[in-house]
Each structure stands twice: as C-alpha cells, then as structure tokens.
Amino acid sequence: xxxxxxxxxxxxxxxxxxxxxxxxxxxxxxxxxxxxxxxxxxxxxxxxxxxxxxxxxxxxxxxxxxxxxxxxxxxxxxxxxxxxxxxxxxxxxxxxxxxxxxxxxxxxxxxxxxxxxxxxxxxxxxxxxxxxxxxxxxxxxxxxxxxxxxxxxxxxxxxxxxxxxxxxxxxxxxxxxxxxxxxxxxxxxxxxxxxxxxxxxxxxxxxxxxxxxxxxxxxxxxxxxxxxxxxx
Numbered sequence: 244x245x246x247x248x249x250x251x252x253x254x255x256x257x258x259x260x261x262x263x264x265x266x267x268x269x270x271x272x273x274x275x276x277x278x279x280x281x282x283x284x285x286x287x288x289x290x291x292x293x294x295x296x297x298x299x300x301x302x303x304x305x306x307x308x309x310x311x312x313x314x315x316x317x318x319x320x321x322x323x324x325x326x327x328x329x330x331x332x333x334x335x336x337x338x339x340x341x342x343x344x345x346x347x348x349x350x351x352x353x354x355x356x357x358x359x360x361x362x363x364x365x366x367x368x369x370x371x372x373x374x375x376x377x378x379x380x381x382x383x384x385x386x387x388x389x390x391x392x393x394x395x396x397x398x399x400x401x402x403x404x405x406x407x408x409x410x411x412x413x414x415x416x417x418x419x420x421x422x423x424x425x426x427x428x429x430x431x432x433x434x435x436x437x438x439x440x441x442x443x444x445x446x447x448x449x450x451x452x453x454x455x456x457x458x459x460x461x462x463x464x465x466x467x468x469x470x471x472x473x474x475x
Contacts, residue, residue, distance in 0.1 A: 247269075247272050247273070248269060249322065251265055251268045251269055251272065252265060252322075253319065254268070256324070256325055256326065256327060256328065257322075257324035257325070295401075295402065296348065296366065296400040296401065296402050296405075296424075297366060297400075297402045297405065297407070297424035297426050298366060299366050299367060299368050299462050300365065300366065300462065300464055301348075301365065301366045302347075302348070302363065302364060302365040302366070302442055303340070303347075303348035303349060303350055303363075303364050303365075304347075304348075304349050304350070304360070304363055304364075305349070305350040305351075305352050305360075305361040305362045305363070305364065305420070306349065306350070306351055306352070306358055306359070306360060306361060307351075307352050307353075307354035307355045307358065307359050307360075307361040308351050308352070308353065308354075308355075308358050309353070309354075309355060309356050309357065309358075310353065311329045311337035311338060311339055311351050311352070311353040312329055312337065314339070314351045315328065315329050315339050315351070318341055323341050323342075324341060324342050325339055325340060325341040326339075326340045326341070326398065326399050326400065326401050327339070327340070327398050327399055329351075330395060330398075330399060332395070335353070336352070336353060336354075337352075337353040338350060338351065338352050338353070338399070339351050340399050340400065350364075360417055361417070361418070362411070362417060362418040362419065362420045363417065363418075363419055363420070363444065364419070364420035364421075364422060365419075365420075365421065365422070365442075365444075365464065366407075366422045366423070366424060367421050367422065367423055367460075367461075367462055367464075368423070368461075368462050369423060369461065370408050370409075370410060370421055370422075370423035372461045373421055373423075373460060373461055373462070374410055374412070374421065376460055376461050377412060377419075377460075380458065381446065383412055383413070383414060384412070385410040385411060385412050385421075386411050386412070386413050386418075387409075387410065387411040388408070388409070388410045388411075389408075389409055389410075390406070390407070390408050390409065391406070391407055391409060392405060392406030392407070392425070393405075393406075402424070402426050403426065404426050405424075405426050406424070406425040406426050407422045407423060407424045407425055407426070408422070408423045408425065409421065409422050409423075414446060415447070419444075442465075443457070443464075443465035443466065443467050444464075444465070444466050444467065445466075445467045445468075445469045446466060446467070446468060446469065447469050456468045
C-alpha cells in the first residue's frame with residue numbers, strides 16, 4: 244500500500260490543495276480509504292509553510308546548485324514536498340521550491356558549479372519604505388528592481404493570483420530579495436520570537452557598532468548587527 248500512496252502523492256506534487264484528488268485516487272486504487280492510508284496522506288501533504296509566501300515576514304532561502312533536475316530527483320526520492328516540478332524561469336535558469344519538515348520554504352536555483360547560498364528572500368509591506376531604511380541604516384542600495392506575476396508565480400509560490408514587486412540588494416557575496424506582494428494576501432500575524440518559523444537576519448559590520456545589537460526594520464522584522472573582528 245505504501246508505494247501506491249507515495250506514487251499518488253508524487254503525481255500531485257504533495258500539494259494540500261490537491262487533497263481531494265489524492266483521496267479520490269487512493270480510493271480508486273485501494274477500493275476504500277483505510278485509516279492507515281489517511282494517516283500516510285496527511286503526513287505526505289503536511290503543513291506547507293510557516294507563513295504563506297505573500298504574508299509580511301514570510302521568507303525563503305535560495306541555494307544555487309549546478310543541476311536543479313538532479314537536486315529535484317534527490318529530494319523527491321526522499322519524499323520532500325515541492326510546489327511544482329522544476330520550472331524554467333528564464334532560458335537555462337531552472338528553479339524548484341520545496342519545504343523542510345517545519346514548512347519553511349527553500350529554493351534550488353541552477354547556478355554555479357557547487358552548492359552555495361544564493362539569496363535570502365522575505366516579504367515586506369512597502370518595498371520603497373524598506374529600501375529607504377536599508378539605505379539610511381546600512382548605506383546599501385538595490386542592484387535590481389522589477390515585478391513578477393502570472394501563473395508561474397502562483398504555482399511555484401502557491402499564492403492565488405500571485406503578483407509582487409521585487410528588489411535585489413547585494414550584501415557581501417549574498418543577495419537580499421525583498422518582495423512586496425500585490426496579490427490579495429491575508430494579513431499576517433508576526434511569528435512569535437522563538438517559535439518555529441521565527442528568523443532574524445545577521446549582517447556583518449565594523450567594530451563601531453554595538454556587538455549583538457538588534458534593529459527592527461519598518462515591518463518590525465529583526466536585523467542583528469554582527470561585528471566581525473579584522474586580522475591584525
């Protein structure tokens with residue numbers, strides 16, 4: 244029974260929105276819905292994310308990999324839920340989103356020769372206000388600004404009528420992706436400090452800053468200043 248149910252879950256990419264179709268296929272395959280099957284389906288679809296992608300404070304971590312398809316096959320074999328199979332964002336630029344056991348969202352992006360952190364993304368309520376704050380506090384400006392919307396956004400990030408403005412802010416060798424959603428998203432309650440899904444961003448700074456100091460961005464999201472000692 245286990246292999247049949249796992250095949251059905253994979254058919255629908257383990258998406259909770261496809262739960263009815265999954266259960267219909269299980270019933271067709273087994274001719275009934277045993278309790279064990281319902282438990283396995285629940286575990287296979289799981290809780291999708293700590294916050295929905297278009298809620299303020301929702302985040303994802305992007306890791307660059309040399310071969311997205313190979314990475315997808317590896318996590319699929321481990322029954323890791325993905326929003327879709329790999330999609331081609333631009334010619335040759337493949338991507339897939341998936342979630343960890345706590346529902347935190349990750350992305351594989353086809354770049355480079357070895358796995359490496361590519362960017363950290365989080366959603367904000369007002370992109371212009373947040374960019375002005377980063378400029379005022381850290382003196383950093385976006386390297387790119389744009390917009391994205393349509394079916395691909397909706398499917399990969401699981402947001403109905405998904406549309407957002409975006410800015411990429413370079414910080415050292417990593418980029419911050421700040422996203423202001425224009426889709427009709429639900430109002431977000433901030434994840435309590437210390438709870439699953441809570442995060443803070445640590446930025447290296449010079450010794451003039453107070454070690455461990457935490458700042459709040461315009462949405463109340465936590466930015467920690469980390470003083471990195473310089474060699475003598």
